Amino acid sequence: MDLHLDRISHRYGRVEVLSDISLTIPQGRIVCIVGPSGCGKSTLLRMIGGLERPDQGAVLQQGLAPADCLNPLTFVFQDFALLPWRTVAGNVELVLEDHPLTRAARDRIVADVLARTKLSDFRDALPKQLSGGMKQRVAIARALAVNPAVMLMDEPLSALDAQTRELLMDDLIALWTRAPFTAVYVTHNLAEAVRLGHRIVVLSRRPGRIREVLSIDTPLSDRRAGDPALEAHQARLWQLMRDEAEAADMELSDV
Amino acid sequence: MSELPLTGQGGVRDDARPVPFRGGGFKPVRLRFLGAAVIVALILFVEWGTRAGVISNLTLPRPSDVLGTFRDLWTTGMLWDHLIPSLTRLAVGSALGVSTGIAVGVMIGLFSLARAGLVPLVAAIFPIPKIALLPLFVIWFGIDEGSKYALIAFGTFTPTVVSTYGAVDNVDRTLIRMGQSFGLGWWSIVRKIVLPGALPGILSGLRIGLSIGIILLVAAEMLGARYGIGAYILEAGSLYDLERLFAGVVILSALGVLTSGAIGWAERRLLAWRV
Ligand SMILES: Nc1ncnc2c1ncn2[C@@H]1O[C@H](COP(=O)(O)OP(=O)(O)O)[C@@H](O)[C@H]1O
Ligand SMILES: [Mg+2]
Numbered sequence: 001m002d003l004h005l006d007r008i009s010h011r012y013g014r015v016e017v018l019s020d021i022s023l024t025i026p027q028g029r030i031v032c033i034v035g036p037s038g039c040g041k042s043t044l045l046r047m048i049g050g051l052e053r054p055d056q057g058a059v060l061q062q063g064l065a066p067a068d069c070l071n072p073l074t075f076v077f078q079d080f081a082l083l084p085w086r087t088v089a090g091n092v093e094l095v096l097e098d099h100p101l102t103r104a105a106r107d108r109i110v111a112d113v114l115a116r117t118k119l120s121d122f123r124d125a126l127p128k129q130l131s132g133g134m135k136q137r138v139a140i141a142r143a144l145a146v147n148p149a150v151m152l153m154d155e156p157l158s159a160l161d162a163q164t165r166e167l168l169m170d171d172l173i174a175l176w177t178r179a180p181f182t183a184v185y186v187t188h189n190l191a192e193a194v195r196l197g198h199r200i201v202v203l204s205r206r207p208g209r210i211r212e213v214l215s216i217d218t219p220l221s222d223r224r225a226g227d228p229a230l231e232a233h234q235a236r237l238w239q240l241m242r243d244e245a246e247a248a249d250m251e252l253s254d255v
Numbered sequence: 256m257s258e259l260p261l262t263g264q265g266g267v268r269d270d271a272r273p274v275p276f277r278g279g280g281f282k283p284v285r286l287r288f289l290g291a292a293v294i295v296a297l298i299l300f301v302e303w304g305t306r307a308g309v310i311s312n313l314t315l316p317r318p319s320d321v322l323g324t325f326r327d328l329w330t331t332g333m334l335w336d337h338l339i340p341s342l343t344r345l346a347v348g349s350a351l352g353v354s355t356g357i358a359v360g361v362m363i364g365l366f367s368l369a370r371a372g373l374v375p376l377v378a379a380i381f382p383i384p385k386i387a388l389l390p391l392f393v394i395w396f397g398i399d400e401g402s403k404y405a406l407i408a409f410g411t412f413t414p415t416v417v418s419t420y421g422a423v424d425n426v427d428r429t430l431i432r433m434g435q436s437f438g439l440g441w442w443s444i445v446r447k448i449v450l451p452g453a454l455p456g457i458l459s460g461l462r463i464g465l466s467i468g469i470i471l472l473v474a475a476e477m478l479g480a481r482y483g484i485g486a487y488i489l490e491a492g493s494l495y496d497l498e499r500l501f502a503g504v505v506i507l508s509a510l511g512v513l514t515s516g517a518i519g520w521a522e523r524r525l526l527a528w529r530v
Binding site: 049051070071073074075077079081083084085086094095097098126127128142146 | 430435
């Protein structure tokens with residue numbers, strides 16, 4: 001299933017947030033969206049996921065989601081959004097309970113995604129017992145459980161420290177290499193973008209417009225931290241963003 | 256400075272002092288027996304005072320005499336004759352009030368229509384001393400149990416509504432967004448996200464609601480009942496029988512401590528997930 005964003009514009013009151021965004025998200029690829037903070041990345045992602053309606057333009061799905069897909073457009077949130085009163089397994093189960101699955105099928109899915117995210121030993125732990133990195137792995141396991149056609153990830157690693165982020169990036173790459181998924185990955189971290197993105201979309205400061213789309217052809221599994229080619233991409237991205245970020249930082253936000 | 260070793264104790268001079276500690280406090284810890292100790296100390300003091308004559312017998316009854324009255328109540332079986340009707344009234348009335356209160360509170364929390372329509376109404380009835388409405392309830396529900404149930408239900412209803420819709424308002428919106436983004440049904444979101452998320456607030460509202468329930472129970476029984484703690488206290492009071500009056504009051508305090516303890520227990524059981 002591909003996604004097409006067709007000339008999306010949006011404003012909150014007098015503030016124009018997004019302006020004329022057209023973009024294709026091809027199946028099996030990770031599209032990273034980078035841009036200075038406040039430029040409308042999260043807003044755009046909510047629109048892609050159907051949580052918000054754009055003022056103008058539309059988000060179109062092309063092709064059908066796979067038959068075993070329970071929730072085609074699935075979010076991974078920056079702050080994890082785990083239910084604190086449910087265990088790890090319970091949090092994953094939550095998203096399966098509204099689907100007509102047998103008890104056995106549900107248990108099988110939970111066991112499978114927990115194994116894939118290396119959480120099998122923690123299935124009965126409560127979120128308050130977990131570190132930030134583990135919480136986000138639970139959120140990723142929950143997203144994988146519904147077998148999404150497209151994963152919508154809003155700065156999934158931003159709440160984590162640098163080492164954990166590095167480890168989770170490796171986990172994401174391993175997951176993608178085993179079974180390529182489609183993802184829109186919002187971040188303001190350029191290192192993440194060049195490690196994970198097949199395409200990197202640079203947005204300008206508010207109102208967000210597409211400034212440039214960069215393609216990186218190196219397979220994900222071959223990308224290493226400190227790879228000179230990646231560093232070059234990152235430097236170029238930084239050049240594009242620097243002025244925007246500086247200007248965005250000086251802006252008064254009137255909300 | 257450069258000769259100081261970077262690790263180990265080598266460089267500590269004589270004038271070194273520990274950094275003053277400024278943290279601590281602002282974090283209640285559970286001290287199990289202190290509350291009981293304060294009450295026991297107070298009782299012992301009164302016992303001593305009444306025996307030594309510092310406190311005259313007309314001011315306060317002697318705690319050991321109150322205990323004797325209590326023993327009589329127990330042996331004659333009068334304790335249960337009074338306690339069971341009271342407990343039934345409290346249980347039925349507050350069950351009615353709390354359950355409708357939670358239902359209405361959740362509706363106010365979830366539906367703009369219910370909020371706009373009902374919040375002013377709740378604000379209008381909250382400050383009414385419910386006991387003033389007892390004659391009205393007697394006309395509506397009869398002089399017997401009905402009016403007492405209604406009074407207690409009404410009294411527990413308003414604080415429950417207010418705390419419930421506040422608690423629903425405070426449920427983390429990102430969790431609700433999450434539920435929607437996974438395509439959970441409306442009822443699933445309410446049952447699995449909104450209600451558990453609101454539970455801490457609902458339980459602390461219950462604390463207030465049940466205390467008000469006990470107050471209203473006694474008031475209702477004083478105004479018209481043959482049996483019940485309130486009737487017992489009223490009778491003792493009109494005879495200036497301080498021992499029996501205090502025995503009744505002790506029962507009420509025990510009731511308050513028990514309900515509060517039960518809610519505390521429920522909180523520890525149900526809210527173990529809180530950080
Ligand atoms: N629900 C909303 N109502 C009003 N303004 C909003 C709302 N959501 C976001 N905004 C504003 O829109 C702009 C873009 O927000 P957001 O999409 O969160 O940016 P980003 O994720 O790129 O940092 C910000 O200025 C923000 O204040
Ligand atoms: Mg954002």
